[in-house]
Amino acid sequence: MFERLIAGAGGASDGNVWMPPQSSTAAPAVDRLFYFIFWISAFFFALIVILAIVFVIRYRKRAGRVAPVEVPTHNTPLEIAWTVIPLLIVFVIFYLGFKIFLDVVTPPKNAYEVQVTAQRWKWMFTYPNGHVDENLHVPLDTPVLLVMTSEDVIHSFFVPDFRLKRDIVPGRYNKTWFRATQEGAHDLMCAEYCGTSHSTMLAQVVVHPPGGFEKWLAEASNFLAKLPPAEAGAQVFRTRGCAQCHSLDGKANVGPTMQAVFGSSVSTRDGKRLVADENYIRESIIDPQARIVAGFDPVMPTYKGRLKDEEITVLIAYIKTLSN
């Protein structure tokens, strides 16, 4: 226990009393600083508490003790000392904090780039080949650069095992990077309050062993060919954020429910009625503003150019299955 408490540097990759496992190149440096500050703090805390206790015991008013009449009212050299010494100490902490921070935030050249989109309450990771995933998959020991933006409010990308956090602000691209040192899954959380499901806006960072990442990416990008259309469609529906606005259980959300929508009779805002067939669903995805469903706002983003033709096809196949 004690060993784990003080195990600031090295050998702490499975975590200790204070810190989660160290799984990125930044983590050991950050932890070393953490424990440096920790022991300085512990020293000053002990100093304050011990002095207070000693003084209370020693100078407690009691029968037989005559309190000195003349007591020191000030002592300028002493007071300057306890101004300057803490000042020097905090300068050191400041310097280390800034130096390590610079190392941590400055991405090396040729980092592998992944686009991150945060949306209430979902993560979307877009790989260079256009594949989109709900979890962040990365190769071991490779610098990964994240270019992040938000579709709505501010979120924050937080991976405790990597000691990494960066806000994701709508209307801007915030960047961050890391280099994972431990294989396996690491928790990724949203750290900036974003509403109802803020606390379940979670995902995993999956770190693949050498060679494993490329294999995963090739396979994952190939899901259209591998899975039956309806299943592939379900995956697109999930990973591309359709589920954020459309429920499957019959309840209206931001958009109408997808339950039994196919083949149903839809009334549009301008008073027309139509039957939702394949062409209508397709149009709803590519050009949502063309016909607005009565009772809803025209807020659905267009997916023209963002979804491949095959993806739209499997989406339609999936939506069809919801009408049985």
Added chain:
Amino acid sequence: MSDAAVGSGGAVLGTPPAGGNYLSHGHGLASWLFTLDHKRIGVLYLISILISFFLGGVFAMLIRTELLTPGRTLMGPDTYNRMFTLHGAIMIFLFIIPGVPGALGNFILPIMLGAKDVAFPKLNLASWWLYVIGSLFAILSMVLGGADTGWTFYTPYSVDSTSSVTALTFGAFILGFSSIFTGLNFIVTIHKLRPKGMTWFKMPLFLWSLYATAIIQILATPVLGITLLLLIVERAFGVGIFDPALGGDPVLFQHFFWFYSHPAVYIMILPAMGIMSELISTFSHRTIFGYRFIAYSSIAIAVISFLVWGHHMFVSGQSNLANMVFSFLTFLVAIPSAIKVFNWLATMYKGSITLETPMIYALMFLALFGIGGLTGLFLGALATDVHLSDTYFIVAHFHYTMMGGVVIAFLGGLHYWWPKMFGRMYSERWGQIAAWLLFVGFNLTFISQFLMGSKGMPRRYYTYLERFQPYHEASTIGGYIMAVAFIIMAVYLVDSLRRGRPAPANPWGSATLEWVCASPPPHDNFATTPQFTDPYDMRGLELDPKTGGYVRRAEA
């Protein structure tokens, strides 16, 4: 017990004119609600902030109970989000900011100066009324379903939110004016109404701290007012200021907000530090050590506190240069607080220490505020802040400073001045029991939060990963222990009003002027302007066993 007897504490000055103290001067509700007497306004503030504290505390207990288990325990996520927003907003805007200046400052400041009242009694009453009106808006917001933005109102969330954000922000806007009025009043009072002989460096340190606080109140609060107004305008008319969807900049809001809200933490802590100086010196029964360093450090805090707001935005995407500058300045602002702590410790050196309840709180402050301040070092340092920002480590850190610091000092001050305010002594034994219970509960609650925070538990989470549950359980149990402590406190304080031993004029042996005045003070405080004496010269003060109060031995 007649009022005259209550006041006969053996004081040389200020023995009340037959049959009168400020409590019996004027009867009926209107004589309270429209009083111009700073003491009654202080009591009105005290009652109002304690009601707010109770309300904020109830929300805290609901939050802690909800977090006992992951997933749903009591309420759904939307209700939970409203709970923590209200807990934060009420505790900050309705309790801590107006707390010490409004309740204790109003009552004590003029008497400490030997004055009859503050410089602008009507402005003082107006400030309390603004407080009430602001609170009504906060209550209106609750009636309308409550806001769900967190007390920080971050955009663009707060622009989009359909919850009752406008009512709550408007309430905070009005409360800002209440705070400004109090600050204005205190500055003028301290400048104009000091007695002859009380030069700036002979002023009680509580007044220095209120003065430094008032400077921040006047200079920083308008920025919050404007910011909240802009937010309301954006919500009402869709003018793009902070919402990128309307062409605004959400991070700009954070700059504006923290430009006020960081100095605001010093609006909260500075008066608490002032109380500390009075308590430590009184109960060490010796003069304060390093008066000038303590006084100057209050002013240093007031000045530097304006330059550190960016440390709330280290992970917002702010430039590295800005991060560096704000980190540096943040470390600077730590120093004056450290100076004060060392000076308080040195004040105990060679003293004659007694451990009545207020002193217990003062000692607890040293430990708890010590932890609060030292954990700030982790957050001022850029590399560690990146990991700890927006986790429970932050939550624990600011509760150690705000509750372990401000609230503990406020309770110390309340117990210290209670006999003066109401003329009764409370049960010393129950006072000690409640204080220690609070101490245990507090540490259990928030040490658990440090531990889970650094392990990566984010704040404002309705549910959490299984592995954090033991910490949350401990934290909740600690919260319940604190609740018990506060209930005990409420009982013995109220009980003292009915059955407490009549308080002498100077029960603790303090040397500031309010203890020359009777307990409770007469309507006019002093029949004649009292003779100024050194506020920290305790020599010659001796306990009179007849009254239980201290009297100054006649000079030989």
